[in-house]
Amino acid sequence: MTEKNLFELIKASDEKAFEILFRLYYEPLVSFCIKYIQDKDLAKGLIQEIFVNIWENRKNLRPQPPSPYLYRAAKNRCLNYIRHQNVKYEYHKEFEHEESFEETIINETSDKLVQIYDSIDKLPPQCKRIFIMSRMHGLKHKEIAEELGIAVKTVKNQIGKALNHLKNDLSRLDIVLIITILKLFSNKF
Amino acid sequence: MKKEDLHNVNWDLISDILTDTASEDQKTEFKNWLAQDVLNSSFFNEIKEIWLKTGNLSHCYSSDTNYAWGIVKSKTIQRNKKVVKLKRALYWTISAAASLFLIFYFSKNILSPEKAILSTTNNSIIAYKLPDNSEVDLNYQTEIKYNKKFIRKNRELWLNGEAFFDVEKVKSKPFVIHTQQGSFKVLGTSFNISSYKNDSLLSLFVKTGEVEFFPKNVNNSFVVKKGEQIHYNKINKKLSKKKNKTENFIAWKTKTLTFDDLTLEEIAIILKRTYNTEIRFENENIQQIRFTAQFKNQSLDKILKVIAMTFELEIQKTDDYIKLLEIKHEQTTDQNN
Numbered sequence: 001m002t003e004k005n006l007f008e009l010i011k012a013s014d015e016k017a018f019e020i021l022f023r024l025y026y027e028p029l030v031s032f033c034i035k036y037i038q039d040k041d042l043a044k045g046l047i048q049e050i051f052v053n054i055w056e057n058r059k060n061l062r063p064q065p066p067s068p069y070l071y072r073a074a075k076n077r078c079l080n081y082i083r084h085q086n087v088k089y090e091y092h093k094e095f096e097h098e099e100s101f102e103e104t105i106i107n108e109t110s111d112k113l114v115q116i117y118d119s120i121d122k123l124p125p126q127c128k129r130i131f132i133m134s135r136m137h138g139l140k141h142k143e144i145a146e147e148l149g150i151a152v153k154t155v156k157n158q159i160g161k162a163l164n165h166l167k168n169d170l171s172r173l174d175i176v177l178i179i180t181i182l183k184l185f186s187n188k189f
Numbered sequence: 190m191k192k193e194d195l196h197n198v199n200w201d202l203i204s205d206i207l208t209d210t211a212s213e214d215q216k217t218e219f220k221n222w223l224a225q226d227v228l229n230s231s232f233f234n235e236i237k238e239i240w241l242k243t244g245n246l247s248h249c250y251s252s253d254t255n256y257a258w259g260i261v262k263s264k265t266i267q268r269n270k271k272v273v274k275l276k277r278a279l280y281w282t283i284s285a286a287a288s289l290f291l292i293f294y295f296s297k298n299i300l301s302p303e304k305a306i307l308s309t310t311n312n313s314i315i316a317y318k319l320p321d322n323s324e325v326d327l328n329y330q331t332e333i334k335y336n337k338k339f340i341r342k343n344r345e346l347w348l349n350g351e352a353f354f355d356v357e358k359v360k361s362k363p364f365v366i367h368t369q370q371g372s373f374k375v376l377g378t379s380f381n382i383s384s385y386k387n388d389s390l391l392s393l394f395v396k397t398g399e400v401e402f403f404p405k406n407v408n409n410s411f412v413v414k415k416g417e418q419i420h421y422n423k424i425n426k427k428l429s430k431k432k433n434k435t436e437n438f439i440a441w442k443t444k445t446l447t448f449d450d451l452t453l454e455e456i457a458i459i460l461k462r463t464y465n466t467e468i469r470f471e472n473e474n475i476q477q478i479r480f481t482a483q484f485k486n487q488s489l490d491k492i493l494k495v496i497a498m499t500f501e502l503e504i505q506k507t508d509d510y511i512k513l514l515e516i517k518h519e520q521t522t523d524q525n526n
Contacts, residue, residue, distance in 0.1 A: 015266050018265070019258065019262075022257075022258055022261060023249035023250070023258065024246075024249055026253075026254050026257055026258070027248040027251065027253065027254055028248070030253075038498075039491075039494060041490075041491065042491065042494075044257060048257055048260055048261050051265070052261055052264045052265055055261075055265035055266070056265070112242075113245070113246060116242055116243060116246055117246055117249060120243065120246070131243075132250050134204075135240070135243050135244060135247065136246070136247040136249075136250040136251075137247075137250070138247075140208070140210070141204065141208070141210070153201060155204075156200050156201045156205070157200050157201075159200065159204045160200030160203060160204060161200075163203075163236050163239050166239045166243065167235050167236060167239050170239065170242075171235075
């Protein structure tokens, strides 16, 4: 699974691909929207609508990189919203012609991100769970052990197992390049 | 590093190093392990890179994303599944419903007297289909009663509160609604009646067709047509009529609000009807601000936020009402300095 064929998979009603697309882009798109409408709850609602819309109209999706499509959709929704609500927003005009920086950054990296996500997804369930708790939610080894009722040593071993799996799965990727781009990416969000 | 060497890897140590929780002793141990073999350090570097890379995906698993995914999933992937499940469940529902119906039918005939009662509370509204296929939506704190021989005799019901009716046309059987302030007679039409016991004002908004209104103790009737709205004061028996361009009147049901150059005071009345929440203003200047917008399926909070943002107002919530205030000027100057 790569970023380029996400839309094709979704068109064929692949639920996994739809979930990856959502998880990968939801938060970056919400942050992007907040620049326009400055209301986090509103932004969340608008972005959720975009995804519901994609799924409902998946049969009409054209195979294309999702990132520019999503950011364009997000921008249009925000501008429509602003026009619609008649909110006097002074930067409104300015935004319409601005080529956003995020669009290009995401474009370069998300293909790798999809592969990493996919690799994590393929981990054995318990191993995946522990790895996400540790790496993604930043929980301490001891906290994970307590939560799951297992030994701290098991937690650490499972994290090792996960890393080793991922290393083997992703070894074909050009690591140096990714790290550089990912650093750029993480600075933005 | 070859696979068979893996069991020599001290994952305990490595995960403590990666999560930055290693003790001084562990750090020394780690340095020694790295120095032992070039393969060890290249292995560790690869692992560390994986660790860094995966960290950039943490937003995919955040609680915000999880929560939003739950919502989107229920509106997309799960929606289709529900339909399938419903079909499967239908067989059981039908047989269960059949037996329930029998119980209901007998108990109703034996136990309950003449009337069926339907009611809503302070924070619930319901949609209901009457025995003649007419549809009724009840707003907050509303009650309707009807005769159980509703279809066979005449179509007659009693209303206290506010309801929207979509009446099925049945020739020679008019549909009659009685309220404290008067009665309504229709054939096939849709309309909204607001007639709460404690309100002196009754209002009727006709969406389609015609409704005939018979005020209590008055020897006269009034025909109200499509798009028209009347207010009737039961105390001084005054009736006013106006054309209504928007359907704000039934927004409690349609969840669509259209404000076309209305003052915030007028908007507050509409919002009160729609969301059952009172809105007050700090002063008259705010009341007279004019606002134009359309909202579909938005919460009261969101609508107020947009208004507050547009006119730079502050929202203050209490248990009983929400108040809109001017943002104090001192604060703004402070911030500027």
